[in-house]
Amino acid sequence: MQKLDSSMMDFEERLEIDDFESEVMERIYSKPLLIKRVNTTSQIAIVGANVCPVESLDYEVPENELVNEDWRSRRTVQIFQYILLKWAFALIIGLSTGLVGIFNNIAVENIAGFKLLLTTELVLKHKYYKAFAAYAGCNLGLATSAAALCAFIAPAAAGSGIPEVKAYLNGVDAYSILAPSTLFVKVNVIGIIFGSIFGVAAGFVVGKEGPMVHTGSCIASLIGQGGSRKYHLTWRWLRYFKNDRDRRDLITCGAAAGVAAAFRAPVGGVLFALEEAASWWRSALLWRTFFTTAVVAIVLRGFIQLCSTGTCGLFGQGGLIMYDISAAKVVYSTPDILAVILLGVIGGILGSLYNYLVDKVLRTYSIINDCPNTDVSGNYKSFQCPPGHYNDLASLFLNTNDDAIRNLLSTNTVKEFHISSLFIFFVAVYCLGIITYGIAIPSGLFIPVILAGSCYGRLVGRLFEPISKLDVGLFSLLGAASFLGGTMRMTVSLCVILLELTNDLLMLPLVMLVLLISKTMGDMFNKGVYDQIVKLKGLPYMEAHPEPYMKHLIARDVVTGPLITFSGVEKVGNILHALKNTGHNGFPVIDEPPFSDAPELCGLVLRSKLLVLLKGKAFSKDRVLAGNKVLRKISELDFAKAGSGKGLKLEDLDIQEEEWDMYVDLHPIANTSPYTVVETMSLAKAAVLFRELGLRHMCVVPKSQGRPPIVGILTRHDFQPEHILGLYPHIRYQQ
Amino acid sequence: MQKLDSSMMDFEERLEIDDFESEVMERIYSKPLLIKRVNTTSQIAIVGANVCPVESLDYEVPENELVNEDWRSRRTVQIFQYILLKWAFALIIGLSTGLVGIFNNIAVENIAGFKLLLTTELVLKHKYYKAFAAYAGCNLGLATSAAALCAFIAPAAAGSGIPEVKAYLNGVDAYSILAPSTLFVKVNVIGIIFGSIFGVAAGFVVGKEGPMVHTGSCIASLIGQGGSRKYHLTWRWLRYFKNDRDRRDLITCGAAAGVAAAFRAPVGGVLFALEEAASWWRSALLWRTFFTTAVVAIVLRGFIQLCSTGTCGLFGQGGLIMYDISAAKVVYSTPDILAVILLGVIGGILGSLYNYLVDKVLRTYSIINDCPNTDVSGNYKSFQCPPGHYNDLASLFLNTNDDAIRNLLSTNTVKEFHISSLFIFFVAVYCLGIITYGIAIPSGLFIPVILAGSCYGRLVGRLFEPISKLDVGLFSLLGAASFLGGTMRMTVSLCVILLELTNDLLMLPLVMLVLLISKTMGDMFNKGVYDQIVKLKGLPYMEAHPEPYMKHLIARDVVTGPLITFSGVEKVGNILHALKNTGHNGFPVIDEPPFSDAPELCGLVLRSKLLVLLKGKAFSKDRVLAGNKVLRKISELDFAKAGSGKGLKLEDLDIQEEEWDMYVDLHPIANTSPYTVVETMSLAKAAVLFRELGLRHMCVVPKSQGRPPIVGILTRHDFQPEHILGLYPHIRYQQ
Structure with a gap:
C-alpha cells in the first residue's frame, strides 16, 4: 500500500513542480497557458457516463525478454508456417465470404421469385385482395423472423455493421460486435446471414453490403481467435496470431471480402477496405486483401457459371x-x-x-x-x-x-x-x-x-x-x-x-x-x-486530423491522474490492490535503487500480462530479480492475447493472504521500449503520433531531469473532444 | 570552441557510462550484446564513398515559437486560401500533365504516321532500299536528337524516372532529379517531353509512362517551389507550401497524373501512386490524387472528342x-x-x-x-x-x-x-x-x-x-x-x-x-x-520492413559519434565552427543552468534554420534569452524551406570576427518536441517508427537519469544495411 500512497504524494509534488515549471516554460517559450483546467474528477464522471464499455486495441510491438525469447525460439520453418498460415487464412476468409454471398444471393432471388410467382398467379385469377394478402403475409412473416432472430439471438447483428468494423479497425473493440466469444460470434454470423436474407427479401429498402462486410469481418475475427481451447482446437503455432495486429489484418481482409461478395466487385472491395474501413494500411496488406477478394471473385465466377445452367433456381442470370x-x-x-x-x-x-x-x-x-x-x-x-x-x-x-x-x-x-x-x-x-x-x-x-x-x-x-x-x-x-x-x-x-x-x-x-x-x-x-x-x-474513434484547439494544449494538459506506477520488482499485494481499484490497462514500471542509480522508466506493463503473471505465481520472498525463471514457469502461450472478452479476470486469481507480501519481478513482461513523448509536445502532434502508430498507451515523460521519470499515460480517451472540452470548456472557441 | 571540446569529452564519458550501463542492462534484461562493434571512423569513410550526395526530406511538423507565431498569425481567410490553393495546385498539375500527355501522344502518332507514309510510298514504288534508308534515317535522326537533348540539356531526364520519384516520396531528394533550380527543372521537363516523344517514335522498345510520371512529378515540384524570387513571382501565402510535407503531397499527385495521362487510366493512376510510388499515405491525399487524375481524364476525354474530327492528324482514333x-x-x-x-x-x-x-x-x-x-x-x-x-x-x-x-x-x-x-x-x-x-x-x-x-x-x-x-x-x-x-x-x-x-x-x-x-x-x-x-x-531508401538482424541491435548501437550539441543560448563562433566542420543537418539543443536546473533537451535545431538565424544577426552581447525579438528581426518567410539546392549556404554568411564571441538564442527556432526513442529500443522498432513518421532526425535519449540528456541522433543513413553491416559485419548471419 505504501507504494500507492507514495505515488499519490508524487502526484501532489508533481503538480507543484508543474506550476513552477510552467512559469519557467512561459518565460522561455512565451507560450501562455491559456485557460485554467477545471476540476478533474467531476469531469471524469461525466465523460464516463456516455462512454460504452469498449476495449482499446494495441497495435504496438512490445519488446521484452518474453518477446525476445519467443522470437529466438522461432525456427525458420515456424516463420514459414506463419506466413503460409496468413495466406491460408486469407484464402479461408475469401472462400467463406464468397460462399455466404452466393448463398445469400440464391436465397434472396428464390424467395423473391416465389413471392412473385404466388402473387402473379393470384393476380391472373383476378384475386387481387388475396394476391395482396399473400404478398403482405410473406413480407410480414419474413420481417418478423428477421427481427426475432436479431432481437433474441444476435442483437449486435442489427444495423449496417460497417461503422462497428470501422471502429474496430481504428482500435476500438466494442464487445460483442465482432467476437464476445467464439460461439456467440458463430450464432452472430448465422444471425446476420439469415437476417439479411430475410431483410432483403421482405421488400424493406435495405441492402446486403453492410451485413456482408460485417459477416466477412466476423468470419475473419473467428479465424483470428486462434482456435478454441474449449473444443481442444488449439495449435501451438496459432498463438502467433493472438495479437491485435494480426487480427486487424484479418478483419481488414474480411471487410474487403464482404464488399467484393456483395457487389461482385473485387477491386472495389480492396479499395473500400483501404479508403473507408481501415485506419492503418501498409502495402503488404494491400496484397493480402487483393488475394482475398480475388478468391471471392473466383468463387463467385465459378458459381455463376454453375448456376447459369439453371440449377440454382432464379439466381445467376445477372452474371458477374x-x-x-x-x-x-x-x-x-x-x-x-x-x-x-x-x-x-x-x-x-x-x-x-x-x-x-x-x-x-x-x-x-x-x-x-x-x-x-x-x-x-x-x-x-x-x-x-x-x-x-x-x-x-x-x-x-x-x-x-x-x-x-x-x-x-x-x-x-x-x-x-x-x-x-x-x-x-x-x-x-x-x-x-x-x-x-x-x-x-x-x-x-x-x-x-x-x-x-x-x-x-x-x-x-x-x-x-x-x-x-x-x-x-x-x-x-x-x-x-x-x-x-x-x-x-x-x-x-x-x-x-x-x-x-x-x-x-x-x-x-x-x-x-x-x-x-x-x-x-x-x-x-x-x-x-x-x-x-x-x-x-x-x-472513442481517433480522427486522422486533430481538432484545431489541440494545437493550444500540450500533452501534459490532458493527462488524468493519479498515476499508479509499479517498481521493477513489486509486492504482489500492491499489484492486486491497483488492479482492483483502478480500471487502468497499462502501468508504468519504475526501476529504483538498488536496481538502478536513480529512478528510471523501465517500461510499461499491461493488465492482461500482470494477470497471467500473478496466475503463474512466480513469486519470491525477497526483492530480487527473477529473470528467465519466470519464463520457465509460465509458457509464452499463456501470454498470448485471448479473444475479445475471453482473457483472465481478476476473479480468476487465487492469491493467498501470505502471498500478498511476496515480490514478483515485472521486468520480463514489461514492454521495455514504450513510445514516449515529452510533456511539452502539443496535443495535436501527440494525437497524430498516437493514431499513426495505433497505440493504446503513450507515455508522457518529463522534460527536465530530477523528477519522477514519467508524467502520465495518454490513452485514446484522453484525445476525445468530450474529455478535452470537459477539462478546458472554453478552448473550443480559440482559433 | 570550449563547447565542442566539452561535447567531445561528454562523448568519451558517455562511452564509459555506456559500458557500465550495458553490464547492468545485461544483468537485468539478460540481453547479450552479441557482437563487438568495429571501429567507427573507418566505416564512415567506406560508407560515405558509395553514397551519392542526396538530401533527406523531413516530414516532421516542428513545434516552436516560430511555428506558433506563424500559426497564430494565420487568419481564417488565409487557412481557406491555403486549402483552396492546394486544390488549385492539384488542378494545375492535372491540367498540365494531361496536356503534356496529349501533346506527347499527338506528336508520337503523327511522327510515326509520317514515317509510315514515307516508307509505304517508297515501298509501293518498289524502292525497297530507299524505303529502308528513309525509315532508318528517320529513326537515327530522332534517336540522335533524343540522346543529344538528354546528354546536353537534362541528363537526369534519362531512364524511367519512376525509381527517383519513388525515392523522393520515400524521403530522399537526389539533387537535380526533381528540382535543382526552377529554371533547370523547366528545361528538364521540356527535355523529357521532347526526349520521350523522340524515344517513343524512333522505334525503340521504350514506353512513355515512366517519363510521364517523371514529367507529372516535375510539374508538381515546380509548382511546389512556391514561386520564384528571381523572377519576383513570390506570393506571401505561397510560403505555406515551402515545406517537405506539402511538396510530397503535390509530387504524389503529379505521379498519379502521369500514369493517368500515359494510360488514360485515372483510377489506375491513383492506385499506382498509392501502391508503388508513395511511402506515406493518408486518406486526404487519396481524395486529392483522385481529383488530379479526374482532371487528367476530363482533359483527355475533351481532346479525344475534339480530335475525333481529324483536326489532330492521326491522333485520337483509339478513344479513351x-x-x-x-x-x-x-x-x-x-x-x-x-x-x-x-x-x-x-x-x-x-x-x-x-x-x-x-x-x-x-x-x-x-x-x-x-x-x-x-x-x-x-x-x-x-x-x-x-x-x-x-x-x-x-x-x-x-x-x-x-x-x-x-x-x-x-x-x-x-x-x-x-x-x-x-x-x-x-x-x-x-x-x-x-x-x-x-x-x-x-x-x-x-x-x-x-x-x-x-x-x-x-x-x-x-x-x-x-x-x-x-x-x-x-x-x-x-x-x-x-x-x-x-x-x-x-x-x-x-x-x-x-x-x-x-x-x-x-x-x-x-x-x-x-x-x-x-x-x-x-x-x-x-x-x-x-x-x-x-x-x-x-x-538510401527506407524499406517498410526492417531487416531481421535489426531485432538484435538497439538504437544506441548504430548511433555514430561524436555528437555535437548546442546550448540554448550559444556562442555564434561555436555554431559557425560546427556548421563548417560537420555535415550534420540537425543539432540537439541542450538547456543548462541558469536556464534550467539540470541539463535538459530543449529541442533540435536544423542547419537551414541556423543559417537563416545567423544571416539575420539577431545576436546579443550577453548570454540572455532573446525571445520574440528574434522573430521581429527575421521574417518567418525567411525560414520557409527553399527549393531543393536553393537554400542559404555557409558561404553566404558574412559574420565579422567580433561577432564570433556574441550569443544567439536558439529557443525560438529549435523544434521543441522532436520525436525521441529510448536508447534500448530495438533498431527494428526504431526503423519502423522512423519510416512511418517520415523523419529526418530521431533523437535517442538515455534510459537512466544523471547522464547527458541525449545519446545521439539517428538519421536515414544509420538504418541502411551497409552502415549497420559495416559496424557489425557478422550480425547478418544471425537469425
Missing part, C-alpha cells in the same frame, strides 16, 4: 456484372456536363441531408444511450408507411432492390417511367431508407442510397431531356454516384465499385466529376454517414 | 480505351484455368529474370558509381541489334509500340501471327527492352514489358489452342499481366490499369489470378524492378 449498362453509347457535350454538375451539387446536398436525417432517426430510436451490445429495440412497428402505399409502382416496389436498380439503370428506355412515378418512388425510397436503417434487422446503406440516387438521376435526366444527349440510364448511374458521394464521402472506392457494378468504363470521367462535386458539397454540411454513426454510438 | 478488347466473349473452364496458372508461373519467372537482366545491364553501363546528377553516358551506340533485323515482322516492328500491342491484344484473330513470328518478336522485344532501358533516352518499362508479355501470352495461347476455349487475344492480355506482375510486383494498381486499358471487366478474376501467381513467383527470386534500380543508384 450486376447492373450491366455497357450497351449504352456514351456521348456528351457541354450542356450535358453542366447538367451533370448540377446533378452533383443537388445530389451532394440531398446526400448530406440523408445523413442528417439518418442521424436524427437513430437518435429518435434512442440508440445513443444504449451500448451496442444491448438490444437495439425490436420495434419494426415504427415502420409506419402503410402497406397499401406499395401497390402503385409495381415494377419498382414489388421487385427486389437489385431488380429495381437494374430497371432504373436500364438504358435506351427513356419513357419507361413516368416522371410522377419516379418522383413518388424517389420520395418513398428516400424516406423509407432513412426510417428502415434504425430498425432491428441487419441492413446496409448502399442499396437504399443507390436506389434513391438512381431514381433521382433518372428524374434529372428526364428533366434535362430536351437539351441533353446523354441516355437517361446513364443519368441514373450519375445520380446514384452523386448520392453515394454525398452520403458515404468515398471517392476512388465508389468509383471502382460503380465501374464494376455497371461495366461502363467510358462513363468514368463523368462519374469522377460527380463524385468530386457531391463529396465536396456534402463535406460542407456534415460528416460521412459511417463517421456519424460511429460518433453516435459513442465509440 | 487504348486497347479495347471488350468485344471478345469471355468463356473459360478448368483446362483454361490450368493454362492460365502455368502462364502465370512462367510469366513470373521470366519477369524476375527480366529484372535480373535489367540490373546486370545497368551495372554494365556503370551507372552504379555515378550519381544520378552526372551524365549517365550518351552511348546509345551500345544498342547493338542491327537495324536490318527489323524488316521481318513489319506489323509488329514497324509500328509504334502502342499499335503493336493493339495488334497483339486483338481478339478473334487466332491465325494472324505465326508462332515463329511471335517467338522471334518475343525474344527480340525481351532483349531490346532490357538493353534499351539503360541508354540515355527517357524510357519507361511498362510498354516494353506489356509488349513482351502480350507476345508471350499470345504464344502460350497458340500452344494451348487445342484444349483452350479462351481467345488468344485474351491470353495475350493475361501474358502482359503476368509479365507486369513478375517485374513490377504491383497488384491492385496493375489490375485496374489493365482494366482501364482494355475495358474488359469479365477478365478480372483471371487477371487477378495471374497477377497473384506471377508476383509470388517473382518475389521468390528478387525484388521489384523499381526497388532494384533505387538500390542500384545507391539511394
Whole structure:
C-alpha cells in the first residue's frame, strides 16, 4: 500500500513542480497557458457516463525478454508456417465470404421469385385482395423472423455493421460486435446471414453490403481467435496470431471480402477496405486483401457459371456484372456536363441531408444511450408507411432492390417511367431508407442510397431531356454516384465499385466529376454517414486530423491522474490492490535503487500480462530479480492475447493472504521500449503520433531531469473532444 | 570552441557510462550484446564513398515559437486560401500533365504516321532500299536528337524516372532529379517531353509512362517551389507550401497524373501512386490524387472528342480505351484455368529474370558509381541489334509500340501471327527492352514489358489452342499481366490499369489470378524492378520492413559519434565552427543552468534554420534569452524551406570576427518536441517508427537519469544495411 500512497504524494509534488515549471516554460517559450483546467474528477464522471464499455486495441510491438525469447525460439520453418498460415487464412476468409454471398444471393432471388410467382398467379385469377394478402403475409412473416432472430439471438447483428468494423479497425473493440466469444460470434454470423436474407427479401429498402462486410469481418475475427481451447482446437503455432495486429489484418481482409461478395466487385472491395474501413494500411496488406477478394471473385465466377445452367433456381442470370449498362453509347457535350454538375451539387446536398436525417432517426430510436451490445429495440412497428402505399409502382416496389436498380439503370428506355412515378418512388425510397436503417434487422446503406440516387438521376435526366444527349440510364448511374458521394464521402472506392457494378468504363470521367462535386458539397454540411454513426454510438474513434484547439494544449494538459506506477520488482499485494481499484490497462514500471542509480522508466506493463503473471505465481520472498525463471514457469502461450472478452479476470486469481507480501519481478513482461513523448509536445502532434502508430498507451515523460521519470499515460480517451472540452470548456472557441 | 571540446569529452564519458550501463542492462534484461562493434571512423569513410550526395526530406511538423507565431498569425481567410490553393495546385498539375500527355501522344502518332507514309510510298514504288534508308534515317535522326537533348540539356531526364520519384516520396531528394533550380527543372521537363516523344517514335522498345510520371512529378515540384524570387513571382501565402510535407503531397499527385495521362487510366493512376510510388499515405491525399487524375481524364476525354474530327492528324482514333478488347466473349473452364496458372508461373519467372537482366545491364553501363546528377553516358551506340533485323515482322516492328500491342491484344484473330513470328518478336522485344532501358533516352518499362508479355501470352495461347476455349487475344492480355506482375510486383494498381486499358471487366478474376501467381513467383527470386534500380543508384531508401538482424541491435548501437550539441543560448563562433566542420543537418539543443536546473533537451535545431538565424544577426552581447525579438528581426518567410539546392549556404554568411564571441538564442527556432526513442529500443522498432513518421532526425535519449540528456541522433543513413553491416559485419548471419 505504501507504494500507492507514495505515488499519490508524487502526484501532489508533481503538480507543484508543474506550476513552477510552467512559469519557467512561459518565460522561455512565451507560450501562455491559456485557460485554467477545471476540476478533474467531476469531469471524469461525466465523460464516463456516455462512454460504452469498449476495449482499446494495441497495435504496438512490445519488446521484452518474453518477446525476445519467443522470437529466438522461432525456427525458420515456424516463420514459414506463419506466413503460409496468413495466406491460408486469407484464402479461408475469401472462400467463406464468397460462399455466404452466393448463398445469400440464391436465397434472396428464390424467395423473391416465389413471392412473385404466388402473387402473379393470384393476380391472373383476378384475386387481387388475396394476391395482396399473400404478398403482405410473406413480407410480414419474413420481417418478423428477421427481427426475432436479431432481437433474441444476435442483437449486435442489427444495423449496417460497417461503422462497428470501422471502429474496430481504428482500435476500438466494442464487445460483442465482432467476437464476445467464439460461439456467440458463430450464432452472430448465422444471425446476420439469415437476417439479411430475410431483410432483403421482405421488400424493406435495405441492402446486403453492410451485413456482408460485417459477416466477412466476423468470419475473419473467428479465424483470428486462434482456435478454441474449449473444443481442444488449439495449435501451438496459432498463438502467433493472438495479437491485435494480426487480427486487424484479418478483419481488414474480411471487410474487403464482404464488399467484393456483395457487389461482385473485387477491386472495389480492396479499395473500400483501404479508403473507408481501415485506419492503418501498409502495402503488404494491400496484397493480402487483393488475394482475398480475388478468391471471392473466383468463387463467385465459378458459381455463376454453375448456376447459369439453371440449377440454382432464379439466381445467376445477372452474371458477374450486376447492373450491366455497357450497351449504352456514351456521348456528351457541354450542356450535358453542366447538367451533370448540377446533378452533383443537388445530389451532394440531398446526400448530406440523408445523413442528417439518418442521424436524427437513430437518435429518435434512442440508440445513443444504449451500448451496442444491448438490444437495439425490436420495434419494426415504427415502420409506419402503410402497406397499401406499395401497390402503385409495381415494377419498382414489388421487385427486389437489385431488380429495381437494374430497371432504373436500364438504358435506351427513356419513357419507361413516368416522371410522377419516379418522383413518388424517389420520395418513398428516400424516406423509407432513412426510417428502415434504425430498425432491428441487419441492413446496409448502399442499396437504399443507390436506389434513391438512381431514381433521382433518372428524374434529372428526364428533366434535362430536351437539351441533353446523354441516355437517361446513364443519368441514373450519375445520380446514384452523386448520392453515394454525398452520403458515404468515398471517392476512388465508389468509383471502382460503380465501374464494376455497371461495366461502363467510358462513363468514368463523368462519374469522377460527380463524385468530386457531391463529396465536396456534402463535406460542407456534415460528416460521412459511417463517421456519424460511429460518433453516435459513442465509440472513442481517433480522427486522422486533430481538432484545431489541440494545437493550444500540450500533452501534459490532458493527462488524468493519479498515476499508479509499479517498481521493477513489486509486492504482489500492491499489484492486486491497483488492479482492483483502478480500471487502468497499462502501468508504468519504475526501476529504483538498488536496481538502478536513480529512478528510471523501465517500461510499461499491461493488465492482461500482470494477470497471467500473478496466475503463474512466480513469486519470491525477497526483492530480487527473477529473470528467465519466470519464463520457465509460465509458457509464452499463456501470454498470448485471448479473444475479445475471453482473457483472465481478476476473479480468476487465487492469491493467498501470505502471498500478498511476496515480490514478483515485472521486468520480463514489461514492454521495455514504450513510445514516449515529452510533456511539452502539443496535443495535436501527440494525437497524430498516437493514431499513426495505433497505440493504446503513450507515455508522457518529463522534460527536465530530477523528477519522477514519467508524467502520465495518454490513452485514446484522453484525445476525445468530450474529455478535452470537459477539462478546458472554453478552448473550443480559440482559433 | 570550449563547447565542442566539452561535447567531445561528454562523448568519451558517455562511452564509459555506456559500458557500465550495458553490464547492468545485461544483468537485468539478460540481453547479450552479441557482437563487438568495429571501429567507427573507418566505416564512415567506406560508407560515405558509395553514397551519392542526396538530401533527406523531413516530414516532421516542428513545434516552436516560430511555428506558433506563424500559426497564430494565420487568419481564417488565409487557412481557406491555403486549402483552396492546394486544390488549385492539384488542378494545375492535372491540367498540365494531361496536356503534356496529349501533346506527347499527338506528336508520337503523327511522327510515326509520317514515317509510315514515307516508307509505304517508297515501298509501293518498289524502292525497297530507299524505303529502308528513309525509315532508318528517320529513326537515327530522332534517336540522335533524343540522346543529344538528354546528354546536353537534362541528363537526369534519362531512364524511367519512376525509381527517383519513388525515392523522393520515400524521403530522399537526389539533387537535380526533381528540382535543382526552377529554371533547370523547366528545361528538364521540356527535355523529357521532347526526349520521350523522340524515344517513343524512333522505334525503340521504350514506353512513355515512366517519363510521364517523371514529367507529372516535375510539374508538381515546380509548382511546389512556391514561386520564384528571381523572377519576383513570390506570393506571401505561397510560403505555406515551402515545406517537405506539402511538396510530397503535390509530387504524389503529379505521379498519379502521369500514369493517368500515359494510360488514360485515372483510377489506375491513383492506385499506382498509392501502391508503388508513395511511402506515406493518408486518406486526404487519396481524395486529392483522385481529383488530379479526374482532371487528367476530363482533359483527355475533351481532346479525344475534339480530335475525333481529324483536326489532330492521326491522333485520337483509339478513344479513351487504348486497347479495347471488350468485344471478345469471355468463356473459360478448368483446362483454361490450368493454362492460365502455368502462364502465370512462367510469366513470373521470366519477369524476375527480366529484372535480373535489367540490373546486370545497368551495372554494365556503370551507372552504379555515378550519381544520378552526372551524365549517365550518351552511348546509345551500345544498342547493338542491327537495324536490318527489323524488316521481318513489319506489323509488329514497324509500328509504334502502342499499335503493336493493339495488334497483339486483338481478339478473334487466332491465325494472324505465326508462332515463329511471335517467338522471334518475343525474344527480340525481351532483349531490346532490357538493353534499351539503360541508354540515355527517357524510357519507361511498362510498354516494353506489356509488349513482351502480350507476345508471350499470345504464344502460350497458340500452344494451348487445342484444349483452350479462351481467345488468344485474351491470353495475350493475361501474358502482359503476368509479365507486369513478375517485374513490377504491383497488384491492385496493375489490375485496374489493365482494366482501364482494355475495358474488359469479365477478365478480372483471371487477371487477378495471374497477377497473384506471377508476383509470388517473382518475389521468390528478387525484388521489384523499381526497388532494384533505387538500390542500384545507391539511394538510401527506407524499406517498410526492417531487416531481421535489426531485432538484435538497439538504437544506441548504430548511433555514430561524436555528437555535437548546442546550448540554448550559444556562442555564434561555436555554431559557425560546427556548421563548417560537420555535415550534420540537425543539432540537439541542450538547456543548462541558469536556464534550467539540470541539463535538459530543449529541442533540435536544423542547419537551414541556423543559417537563416545567423544571416539575420539577431545576436546579443550577453548570454540572455532573446525571445520574440528574434522573430521581429527575421521574417518567418525567411525560414520557409527553399527549393531543393536553393537554400542559404555557409558561404553566404558574412559574420565579422567580433561577432564570433556574441550569443544567439536558439529557443525560438529549435523544434521543441522532436520525436525521441529510448536508447534500448530495438533498431527494428526504431526503423519502423522512423519510416512511418517520415523523419529526418530521431533523437535517442538515455534510459537512466544523471547522464547527458541525449545519446545521439539517428538519421536515414544509420538504418541502411551497409552502415549497420559495416559496424557489425557478422550480425547478418544471425537469425
